[in-house]
Amino acid sequence: MKSVLRHVAMSLVVVALAGCGNRNPPAATRGASPALAGLVVHAQAARDEQVWDGVVEAVNQATITAQTNARVIELPHDVNDVVARGDVLVRFTDVEQKSARSAAQAQVAAAEATYREAAATYERIKAVYAKGFVSATQMDQQRAQRDAAQAALASARAQSEQVGQALDYTVLRAPYAGIITRRYVQVGEAVQAGPPSPQPLIALQSLDELRVSVQVPQSAVDAIRRFHAADVLPGGDGARRVAASSVKVFPYADPDTHTFTVRLQLPAGDSGLYPGMTVKVAFATGEAKRLLLPASALVQRGELVGVYVLDEHGVALRQLRIGHRIADKVEVLAGLDDGERIATDPAAAARWLTADHRAGAAP
Numbered sequence: 001m002k003s004v005l006r007h008v009a010m011s012l013v014v015v016a017l018a019g020c021g022n023r024n025p026p027a028a029t030r031g032a033s034p035a036l037a038g039l040v041v042h043a044q045a046a047r048d049e050q051v052w053d054g055v056v057e058a059v060n061q062a063t064i065t066a067q068t069n070a071r072v073i074e075l076p077h078d079v080n081d082v083v084a085r086g087d088v089l090v091r092f093t094d095v096e097q098k099s100a101r102s103a104a105q106a107q108v109a110a111a112e113a114t115y116r117e118a119a120a121t122y123e124r125i126k127a128v129y130a131k132g133f134v135s136a137t138q139m140d141q142q143r144a145q146r147d148a149a150q151a152a153l154a155s156a157r158a159q160s161e162q163v164g165q166a167l168d169y170t171v172l173r174a175p176y177a178g179i180i181t182r183r184y185v186q187v188g189e190a191v192q193a194g195p196p197s198p199q200p201l202i203a204l205q206s207l208d209e210l211r212v213s214v215q216v217p218q219s220a221v222d223a224i225r226r227f228h229a230a231d232v233l234p235g236g237d238g239a240r241r242v243a244a245s246s247v248k249v250f251p252y253a254d255p256d257t258h259t260f261t262v263r264l265q266l267p268a269g270d271s272g273l274y275p276g277m278t279v280k281v282a283f284a285t286g287e288a289k290r291l292l293l294p295a296s297a298l299v300q301r302g303e304l305v306g307v308y309v310l311d312e313h314g315v316a317l318r319q320l321r322i323g324h325r326i327a328d329k330v331e332v333l334a335g336l337d338d339g340e341r342i343a344t345d346p347a348a349a350a351r352w353l354t355a356d357h358r359a360g361a362a363p
Contacts, residue, residue: 036310036315036343036345036348036349036352037343037344037345037348038310038341038342038343038344039293039294039297039341039342039344040339040340040341041291041292041293041332041336041338041339041340041341041342042291042338042339043289043290043291043338044289044290044291044292047227047229047284047285047286047287047288048284048285048286048287048288049282049283049284049285049324050220050223050282050283050285051233051280051281051282051283051324052214052215052216052220052280052281052283053214053278053279053280053281054212054213054214054232054264054278054279054280054281055212055213055214055276055277055278055279056210056211056212056273056274056275056276056277056278056279057210057211057212057213057275058178058205058206058207058209058210058211058275059206059209059210059211059265060176060178060205060206060208060209061178061181061203061204061205061206061275062175062203062204063200063201063202063203063204064089064090064172064200064201064202064203064204065193065197065198065199065200065201066169066191066192066193066198066199066200066201067166067169067193067198068092068097068166068169068170068193069096069190069191069192069193070092070093070094070096070097070170070190070191071092071093071188071189071190071191072090072091072092072185072186072187072188072189072190072191073091073092073093073187073188074088074090074091074187075089075090075091075183075185075186075187076088076089076091077089077180078180078183079180079181079182079183080179080180080181081179081180082177082178082179082207083174083177083178083179083180083204084174084177085174085175085176085177086173086174087173087174088171088172088173089172089173089174089180089201089202089204090171090172090185090201090202091170091171091172092169092170092171092191093170094167094170097163097166097167097169097170098167100163100166100167101160101163101164101167103163104156104159104160104162104163104164105160107156107159107160108153108156108157108159108160110156111149111152111153111155111156111157112153114149114152114153115146115149115150115152115153117149118142118145118146118148118149118150119146119149119150121142121145121146122142122143122145122146125138125139125142126139126142169193172201172202174204175204176204176206176208177206177207177208178204178205178206178207178208179204179205179207179274179275180202180203180204181203181204181205181275182202182203183201183202183203184199184200184201184202184203185199185201205275207274207275208268209266209268210266210271210273210275211263211264211265211266212232212244212263212264212266212279212281213261213262213263213264214261214262214263214264214281215254215257215259215260215261215262216259216260216262216283217258217259217260218253218258218259218260220283220285221249221260221262223283223284223285223286224247224249224262224283224284224285225249227283227284227285227286228247229243229244229247229283229284230243230244230247230262230264230281230282230283230284231243231244231281231282232244232264232266232271232273232279232280232281233279233280233281233282234271234272234273234279241282242266242267242271242273243267244264244265244266244267245265245266245267246264246265247262247263247264247265247283248262248263248264248265249261249262250262250263262283264281282324290323290331291331291332291336291338292329292330292331292332293307293329293330293332293336293342294328294329294330294344295325295328295329295330296328296344296346297342297343297344297345297346298320298322298330298346299317299346299350304319305319305320305321305322306318306319306320306335307320307335307336307342307343307346308342308343308346308349308350308353309336309340309341309342309343310341310342310343310349311340311341314353315343315349315352315353317353318335318336319335320332320333320334320335320336321333321334321335
């Protein structure tokens, strides 16, 4: 009898242990904060900003005009072509200019010969005059002839330089590296240097030096003048910023729109901006406390923008309302409090949350 009771008791213990092994783990264990990489967010001092639209402009831009009368025989570059400094932009016929140069050189040679003869005669008369064999009148006449010959030589040389400059005008070169924005003539066309005004040929803009012009309302001008700091946002979202090297506020307002023009000088280098582009410009207008978190911690689910929050209860995806993006950080307007801890690796937090739910749903 005792052996039977002992066997029954052992059987009940085995059944009880088996039943305990099939139970779900306690909810407190499943919800405990995991060992995920996190960051405690705090409000930070950052500049307050106002964002306005601006237009990128080239500092160096010019319309090259005709400086001689000729016919176009070559246009090596077209619109939107990038040219280096010194590249040929327009080449003209030069038959008349070469002929004029030859004639001018001949005039210079004749004037030089005349001057040499007059100078030599003057030196001979001067030597004889010193001995008293010629009168002062003859001496003065010979001196005048020498001076006239010298003046004629100077005039011929000036004319030759002018004709040589006209010959140089038959080949127009780029004054600086840039991009061709417009062509006003075609091969075969005859151009005139004027009057009434020179004929336009090529419009060129430099890409090396750029600036941004912004029209801002008069209510924002005082703060912009006070801080004189601004960033250009090429992408519009603030992920990449180009700090302006200088900020200049024009001292007068447009009488029609009552807005002020603010000009920003961009630093040299490849900024990815081109003349004519519209960009967002963020002007510093003060200082404020902002709750900033890394943009890499954000989670995008359609229209939902959120972040994984870590606390003693575990992991939770929380929706946020975000503001300006400053480099690699994003301003949080609502949805997160100062001092809360977030997951810096949202993919790892999502995997942990999915595994935790599966474990909780397991029978």
